[in-house]
Amino acid sequence: MRSGIPDRPASRSIMLLYQPVFFRAMHLTSKEERTLAGEEGPGRQNAMELLVAIGDIYGARRLIPITSAQVSGASFKTIGDAGIRFLEDFSKEAKATVRASVNPLGLDMKRWRSMGIERDFRAKQARIVSAYASMGLEPLYTCTPYLSGNRPRAGQHVAWAESSATVFANSVLGALTNREGGPSALSAAIIGKTAEYGLHLKENRHPKVRIDMEGIPPGLVPLAGYVVGRIAGNRIPYLPGLSLTQDEHKAFGAAMAATSAVSMYVHTERGRASRVDTSRVEECVSLPESELVECQESLAGDSSWDLVTIGCPHCSQAELRSMAKYLKDRKPRKDSDVWFCTSRAAYAACPDAVRVLNRFGKVLCDTCMVVSPIESMYKRTASDSGKAMVYLPTLGKQKATFRTTRQLLEAISR
Numbered sequence: 573m574r575s576g577i578p579d580r581p582a583s584r585s586i587m588l589l590y591q592p593v594f595f596r597a598m599h600l601t602s603k604e605e606r607t608l609a610g611e612e613g614p615g616r617q618n619a620m621e622l623l624v625a626i627g628d629i630y631g632a633r634r635l636i637p638i639t640s641a642q643v644s645g646a647s648f649k650t651i652g653d654a655g656i657r658f659l660e661d662f663s664k665e666a667k668a669t670v671r672a673s674v675n676p677l678g679l680d681m682k683r684w685r686s687m688g689i690e691r692d693f694r695a696k697q698a699r700i701v702s703a704y705a706s707m708g709l710e711p712l713y714t715c716t717p718y719l720s721g722n723r724p725r726a727g728q729h730v731a732w733a734e735s736s737a738t739v740f741a742n743s744v745l746g747a748l749t750n751r752e753g754g755p756s757a758l759s760a761a762i763i764g765k766t767a768e769y770g771l772h773l774k775e776n777r778h779p780k781v782r783i784d785m786e787g788i789p790p791g792l793v794p795l796a797g798y799v800v801g802r803i804a805g806n807r808i809p810y811l812p813g814l815s816l817t818q819d820e821h822k823a824f825g826a827a828m829a830a831t832s833a834v835s836m837y838v839h840t841e842r843g844r845a846s847r848v849d850t851s852r853v854e855e856c857v858s859l860p861e862s863e864l865v866e867c868q869e870s871l872a873g874d875s876s877w878d879l880v881t882i883g884c885p886h887c888s889q890a891e892l893r894s895m896a897k898y899l900k901d902r903k904p905r906k907d908s909d910v911w912f913c914t915s916r917a918a919y920a921a922c923p924d925a926v927r928v929l930n931r932f933g934k935v936l937c938d939t940c941m942v943v944s945p946i947e948s949m950y951k952r953t954a955s956d957s958g959k960a961m962v963y964l965p966t967l968g969k970q971k972a973t974f975r976t977t978r979q980l981l982e983a984i985s986r
């Protein structure tokens with residue numbers, strides 16, 4: 573004990589927060605019991621304690637194997653010094669046993685200087701990166717792991733933490749995951765299992781509210797997700813007639829997850845209609861186009877932004893190429909900074925598009941406008957993302973302005 577502080581590793585202290593206060597209902601196999609008893613070392617024991625505690629809280633009966641994990645809590649801005657201590661303690665003792673990738677960091681590992689990131693922030697971020705690396709997590713640093721190789725198949729159970737990726741996995745890929753917290757996804761990665769509750773159970777994947785959308789005006793898919801999330805609250809929405817591209821699903825689901833507590837929507841694309849059980853729908857709601865336009869007006873802010881950001885969730889290859897095609901023969905305005913946020917994989921796959929976009933701003937990897945420390949650099953940020961409209965004012969301390977992607981491209985070029 574030093575200065576009244578118990579000599580307990582940070583990872584252990586955080587695990588204790590999850591200790592169940594009631595009788596354990598989960599059935600564990602004898603191997604899982606041995607892990608829990610510490611026979612496989614303290615790292616796996618900590619991870620197992622956390623999974624069991626969560627399983628007990630949510631009434632899970634057992635642990636189930638997962639094929640992958642996706643871990644959030646990778647930016648120094650969001651986890652701070654306590655998070656670093658937790659990860660460094662954990663990393664001494666534990667290794668991932670299934671494929672596991674990491675969410676965006678607080679900076680671009682290569683372009684951090686040009687972002688205006690301070691050395692101290694960079695040094696703290698490097699410790700986080702090295703802790704995850706020593707645990708064997710894949711350094712994807714993206715919220716779109718499903719576009720960077722970590723793409724589960726329909727029916728597979730996974731433990732993903734990033735809210736936008738979770739909703740994509742459940743709703744578009746047909747995988748099964750709850751919206752994990754960072755420590756629980758990390759524990760699942762280490763044990764290779766997660767507690768079977770929530771969206772891992774088929775009976776919890778039925779829609780409770782039907783939302784009939786009249787149509788979605790051009791560029792407003794992210795706001796459709798934003799409004800659907802507000803209507804849905806904590807109920808899985810059923811969206812008959814919804815027809816989106818993969819990139820539109822990415823933007824729609826991210827916004828929906830940001831304004832609601834649900835991590836899944838049900839649609840009828842690609843013959844899914846026959847598999848939808850609508851018998852538990854409790855309410856039907858019409859969503860006219862005019863409501864999306866009203867939402868657009870309410871988020872319009874003004875045009876006095878000092879940063880334009882595109883890529884929440886991270887831009888896909890198709891999005892990078894499409895923007896480059898539009899901008900190719902135009903000239904940059906340079907009235908404000910511009911960030912195109914993407915994954916390292918998409919960046920590497922389309923060098924020509926990246927070259928064009930870099931004339932108009934910075935193509936950044938490993939990070940995004942929300943988890944990087946933009947509050948120390950900018951005051952008003954424009955974005956085409958419904959999710960960013962929720963988090964820029966809170967996590968980013970920004971005045972936020974919504975514009976469609978096309979409007980932003982027009983604004984940054986002539």
Ligand code: F3S
Pocket residue numbers: 675676715736826883884885886913939940941942943959960963
């Ligand atoms: Fe991704 Fe950052 Fe948006 S993690 S979903 S770009 S807030």
